[in-house]
Amino acid sequence: MYGVKQLFVPATVKEALEWLHQNPQAKVIAGGTDLLLKMRNQAMREVVLVSLHKLKELEGIEILPDGTLRIGAMVTFTQVNRSSLVREKLPFLAEAAVTMGGPQIQNVATIGGNLCNGAVSADSAPSLLALEARLVLENREGTREVSLEDFYLGPGRVDLKEDELLTAIKIPLPRHNKWGGYYYKYSMRRAMDISTLGCAVVCAVEAGGQVSQARIALGTAAPTPIRCRQAEALVAGRFLSPDLLIRIGETAAGEAKPRSSWRASKEFRLELIKELTARTLVQAYQNAGGEYRDEN
Amino acid sequence: MKIECTVNGQREIIEIEPGETLLEMLRNRLGLTGVKKGCEVGECGACTVLVEDEPVDSCLYLAARVDGKEILTIEGLSQGGKLSKLQQAFIDEGAVQCGFCTPGFILSAHALLKRHPQPTEEEIKQGLAGNLCRCTGYQNIIRAVQKASNE
Numbered sequence: 207m208y209g210v211k212q213l214f215v216p217a218t219v220k221e222a223l224e225w226l227h228q229n230p231q232a233k234v235i236a237g238g239t240d241l242l243l244k245m246r247n248q249a250m251r252e253v254v255l256v257s258l259h260k261l262k263e264l265e266g267i268e269i270l271p272d273g274t275l276r277i278g279a280m281v282t283f284t285q286v287n288r289s290s291l292v293r294e295k296l297p298f299l300a301e302a303a304v305t306m307g308g309p310q311i312q313n314v315a316t317i318g319g320n321l322c323n324g325a326v327s328a329d330s331a332p333s334l335l336a337l338e339a340r341l342v343l344e345n346r347e348g349t350r351e352v353s354l355e356d357f358y359l360g361p362g363r364v365d366l367k368e369d370e371l372l373t374a375i376k377i378p379l380p381r382h383n384k385w386g387g388y389y390y391k392y393s394m395r396r397a398m399d400i401s402t403l404g405c406a407v408v409c410a411v412e413a414g415g416q417v418s419q420a421r422i423a424l425g426t427a428a429p430t431p432i433r434c435r436q437a438e439a440l441v442a443g444r445f446l447s448p449d450l451l452i453r454i455g456e457t458a459a460g461e462a463k464p465r466s467s468w469r470a471s472k473e474f475r476l477e478l479i480k481e482l483t484a485r486t487l488v489q490a491y492q493n494a495g496g497e498y499r500d501e502n
Numbered sequence: 503m504k505i506e507c508t509v510n511g512q513r514e515i516i517e518i519e520p521g522e523t524l525l526e527m528l529r530n531r532l533g534l535t536g537v538k539k540g541c542e543v544g545e546c547g548a549c550t551v552l553v554e555d556e557p558v559d560s561c562l563y564l565a566a567r568v569d570g571k572e573i574l575t576i577e578g579l580s581q582g583g584k585l586s587k588l589q590q591a592f593i594d595e596g597a598v599q600c601g602f603c604t605p606g607f608i609l610s611a612h613a614l615l616k617r618h619p620q621p622t623e624e625e626i627k628q629g630l631a632g633n634l635c636r637c638t639g640y641q642n643i644i645r646a647v648q649k650a651s652n653e
Contacts, residue, residue: 210521213503213566235564242562243543255520259567284556308632309610311544313556314563397631398545 208242209251216256219263219344222371225256227346230368232256236280236319239311264318264373267291275377279318283330284309286317295379298493302333302389302406308398318372321354324364324430331358331431332406333389334375335423342374343367351376358430382410382418386493390486392478394469401426402470405482407490415496417441420487422454427462427479434458437483446491446498454487455480505569509534510578516565524560524568525549528575536576536605547633550606551575557610557632576605579612588612588650595646599637607633611647620651 214232216222226232232254235241245253258264264280267289275295277286286292286303293300304312306320306329320328321341331354339354343366354375357365366372380387387408393399404425410418420441422434437458444450464475488498506515509532518527525542528534528551537560540548544562551560552574553567579586588611591597598604607630614621614629621629626647627640635643 207519207526208521208523208564210519210564213520213564215566215569238564238567239544239559239562242564246543253521257564257566304628307544308547309613309629310547310550310557310559310632311562313553314558397628 208245209249209253210255211252212254214254214256215260216258217260219261219371219373222256222258222261223344223346223369226369226371229254229256234258234322234371236322237282237315238319239307239315240319240323240325258371269295269379270376273379275379277317277375277377279372279374280316281318283307283312283315283317283320286330287312296337296377296387298387298389298406298490299333299337299377302329302391305329305389305391305401311398317375321357321375322364322366322372324358324360324362326361326428326430327400327404327426328431329389329391329401329404329425332404332423332425333387334377335431335433336387336406336408336421337377337380338421340376340378341372342376343370344373345370349373355433361429380408380410384413384495385410386490386495388486388489388493390482390489392482400469403427403464403475403478403482404431405479405486407483407486409487409490409494409496411491411494411496416443416445417491417496418443420490422458422483422487424458424462424479424483427464427475429463432462434461434483436461441487446488446496448500451484451487452480455484458483503566505566507568507570508572510573510575518565520564520566522565524551524553524558524563524565524573527565527568528560528573534575534577538602538605540602540606545634546603547606547610548603550609550633552609552613555613555616557613559632574609574612576608579608586612587653588615588647591646591650591653592643595642595649597638597642597646599635603633603635603637607635607643611643611650615647615651621647623648 409420538548540546
């Protein structure tokens with residue numbers, strides 16, 4: 207039994223926003239796999255909850271008229287993985303979705319909840335950062351959009367006001383005809399584990415084989431998931447080479463601010479960043495149709 | 503609060519507390535003690551039940567969420583007193599030792615076989631990744647799922 211004083215189950219987003227406005231102390235519960243754990247660990251009592259599980263408006267994955275992919279905030283990781291639209295347009299995101307937890311958690315945990323938690327280890331964050339995803343936030347007064355990068359404010363802190371709901375994630379689909387992405391999750395176990403380090407790269411390749419642009423994002427490498435813009439600048443317009451990959455890894459490590467935790471020391475994480483940034487870039491490059499052979 | 507749901511094919515109207523878990527509802531209100539209370543933090547999978555054919559950890563799932571939904575527990579797998587093929591395969595392959603994890607494993611495997619009637623060994627491992635067994639290890643369990651998928 208969790209310490210819930212009241213559970214409100216709205217039938218529409220409008221009703222949810224109105225109720226949140228009247229009850230700013232309420233906590234929003236999406237899948238609940240993180241929130242319920244937290245309530246248990248902190249022995250929280252008398253919690254007022256508003257549950258989004260009946261809001262059809264927050265479900266579904268579709269392409270909007272402007273060509274962006276919209277994922278409803280209550281879409282589960284399993285649904286992201288199985289969506290034919292995601293598999294066709296963003297195959298690496300479909301794969302990234304099932305690096306989190308096990309089937310039971312993937313069936314319940316939502317992509318919106320994963321972001322609103324602000325966890326630095328969120329498995330959806332690096333891929334969505336590399337895709338330059340934008341978040342649709344609504345309150346009673348209206349709607350605003352914020353980039354995922356700006357949404358993260360600090361450890362466990364996000365730009366979401368008490369009366370706001372994240373309703374959807376909007377992903378501009380890569381326009382380049384040769385592009386690829388990859389998410390590399392480093393963890394002790396292949397399932398049911400939190401990432402020690404996560405790296406996502408989205409990369410576009412020119413006909414001649416140069417990288418035209420790469421976006422590199424890291425999770426569990428700083429107080430929030432981050433983009434590595436200096437490393438990205440190094441690779442733009444260049445052919446991949448062992449020397450360049452080493453410099454990219456070192457630059458990304460310079461941009462990150464990992465800390466020591468029981469999962470891994472800061473020093474180990476820095477080594478992981480160097481190695482995984484390079485590996486993930488190569489894999490994304492190959493997924494884009496680029497040819498690169500590691501001579502080592 | 504009152505919810506209405508279908509549990510093992512039977513319509514139920516149940517009065518629940520807002521903070522009540524699906525695990526507590528199934529065990530304490532419906533007497534379905536095949537749903538096991540293990541770690542209670544979503545790690546072990548002993549409390550796995552199927553909601554709309556998908557495995558969930560019932561310890562990390564508010565009972566209020568199953569309003570209008572269909573739930574399957576281990577008690578609902580046998581038909582007319584006859585074990586399902588999968589249950590029988592667990593016995594035949596010695597995939598049960600203490601038995602505590604077994605209902606969860608069988609329900610995860612049942613959901614997997616419904617989606618993938620002929621899973622590869624890797625797909626079986628992935629399908630069972632959210633269930634832990636601390637007795638025998640996993641070889642016999644994987645063999646049992648393979649046996650059921652071949653029949």
